[in-house]
Amino acid sequence: MSRSIDNIGIIGLGAMGGAVATRLTSGPWSLAVYDLSKAAIERLVSHGASAAASARDAVAGRAVVFSCLPTPDHVEAFWTEHAADLAEGAIAVDLSTIDPATSRRVSDMIAKGGRARFVACTMGKTPAMAEKGEIPLFVGGDQVSLEALAPVFKHMSSVVFDMGSVEGATMFKLISNLVGMTNLAILAEGYLLARKAGIDPEVFSSALKTTGGWSTQADIRLGWMINDDFTTRFAVDLAAKDLRLSVNAAATWGIPTPVAAAGLSVFSLARAAGLGSKDAAAIVAPLTPIKP
Numbered sequence: 041m042s043r044s045i046d047n048i049g050i051i052g053l054g055a056m057g058g059a060v061a062t063r064l065t066s067g068p069w070s071l072a073v074y075d076l077s078k079a080a081i082e083r084l085v086s087h088g089a090s091a092a093a094s095a096r097d098a099v100a101g102r103a104v105v106f107s108c109l110p111t112p113d114h115v116e117a118f119w120t121e122h123a124a125d126l127a128e129g130a131i132a133v134d135l136s137t138i139d140p141a142t143s144r145r146v147s148d149m150i151a152k153g154g155r156a157r158f159v160a161c162t163m164g165k166t167p168a169m170a171e172k173g174e175i176p177l178f179v180g181g182d183q184v185s186l187e188a189l190a191p192v193f194k195h196m197s198s199v200v201f202d203m204g205s206v207e208g209a210t211m212f213k214l215i216s217n218l219v220g221m222t223n224l225a226i227l228a229e230g231y232l233l234a235r236k237a238g239i240d241p242e243v244f245s246s247a248l249k250t251t252g253g254w255s256t257q258a259d260i261r262l263g264w265m266i267n268d269d270f271t272t273r274f275a276v277d278l279a280a281k282d283l284r285l286s287v288n289a290a291a292t293w294g295i296p297t298p299v300a301a302a303g304l305s306v307f308s309l310a311r312a313a314g315l316g317s318k319d320a321a322a323i324v325a326p327l328t329p330i331k332p
Contacts, residue, residue, distance in 0.1 A: 045069055045192060049098035050106040051118065052136075053080035056163060057108030059170035060135060060196060065089050067195045074098035099125040104192060106161075108135040111281065112142040119146045126156040131185045133159045137214070137278075139285045140207035141292070147181070147206045157185045160206040161193070162213030166273070174198045180209030214289060217282040221320065222303035224257040224279075228324040231265055236329075241266040261321040270315070270322040277316040280307035 046069055050061045053075035064071050065087040073084045074092040081091050092098035099105050099122045109115050115136050126132060132150050134143065147158040159181030169175050177197040179186060186202065193200045203209040230253065234244040245262055248254050264270065283304040290297040306323050310316070313326040 045103045045188065047072070047102050048104045048106065048192070049074070049092065049102035050108065051075070051095055051098050052106075052108035052110075053077065053084060054108065054110070055167045056170055057106075057135065058084065059167035060106065060108065060163075061089060062087050062171045063173050063196055064192075067192070069103075069192075072098050072102065095122060096125050101127050102130060103127070104131050104133060104189065106133045106135055110136070110278075112136075112138040112285070116142050116146055119150060123150050123156070126150065128155050130156045131159060131189060132156060133161050133189065135161055135163060137162060137217070137282055137285070138210055139214070139289050140210045141289070143206045143210040157182060158206065159185050159189060160209035162209050163197075164213075164216060170196075176201065178203050178209050178212045180204060180206045211289060214282060214286040217279065218286040218297070218300050218303075220257055221279045221283055221307065222300050223255050224261060224320055225303040225306040225323060227255065227258055227262060228265065228306070228321075228327055231262065231324065232327055232329075261319070264319065264321040265324045268325075270318040270325070272317060272319050274320050275317055276307055276310045276320055276322055279320045280304065280311055280316075283307060 048064060048069050049072045050057065050064065051074045053061055053073060058080055061071065061073050061084050065084065071089040072092040073081055073089045074095050074097070075081055085091050105126065107115060107118055109118060115134055115138050119132065134146065143160050150156050150158040159179060162178045163170065164176040173196055175197050177193055177200045179193065179200060180203045203212050231244065235241065245266065248258060283300060287297050287301050287304055309326050310323045315322040315325060
């Protein structure tokens, strides 16, 4: 049986994890935070969180513990080490973008023995929107835990979608990024074709908005491509990781994804060009023909 939620721990204060933690500081619960970066912890303390002395301290005794970590390996290693630190009746909630198989293994590991429960909660949109509680959440887990978490999720988000299982929650996030990043790859090719045809970039952008070729990625990143603004918002490395997880999961399930695989190759090309830490819009750079 889940406990009442009066205290929360969160481990992983990167771009999205830090933004979610910032949002949670305005809720009616105490919040303990932990990260390998002291600066990240100090920023959250300035917003009213308390600094956990260690990862174990951020987990032990908390009613809810969020993890928001970079890769599936990080998530599985963290919970393998710290599942036993969860309090009786606690709920572990993973916010990370990981594959369904890893999410299921972590869920089963935490649920073993019945002391604690696991919920997968993936997220959409940006850190800036997460700080304001304006992101969608895609959740999966047992209904008792989802009902207990409802007030927390409501504070974090604009809308919550129950994806039916931990696999559904994690796979939906991968699908979302698969569609978005593959769209971005074809947008980069279209933009370069327009440039070669002598179309003014601003005219191209305005005209594309009136057609079915416009998209969320065009809305967000076409202007950055035009202005060569590759300041990191969502890095090439992370996009490539998500596409790889998507394509690998699809292969495991016997679903062919040739277009997504081609999109992954575009991001791999950008990584090989040394652009892994730049924004995903930077995939246009290695595709750009070199002037003679």
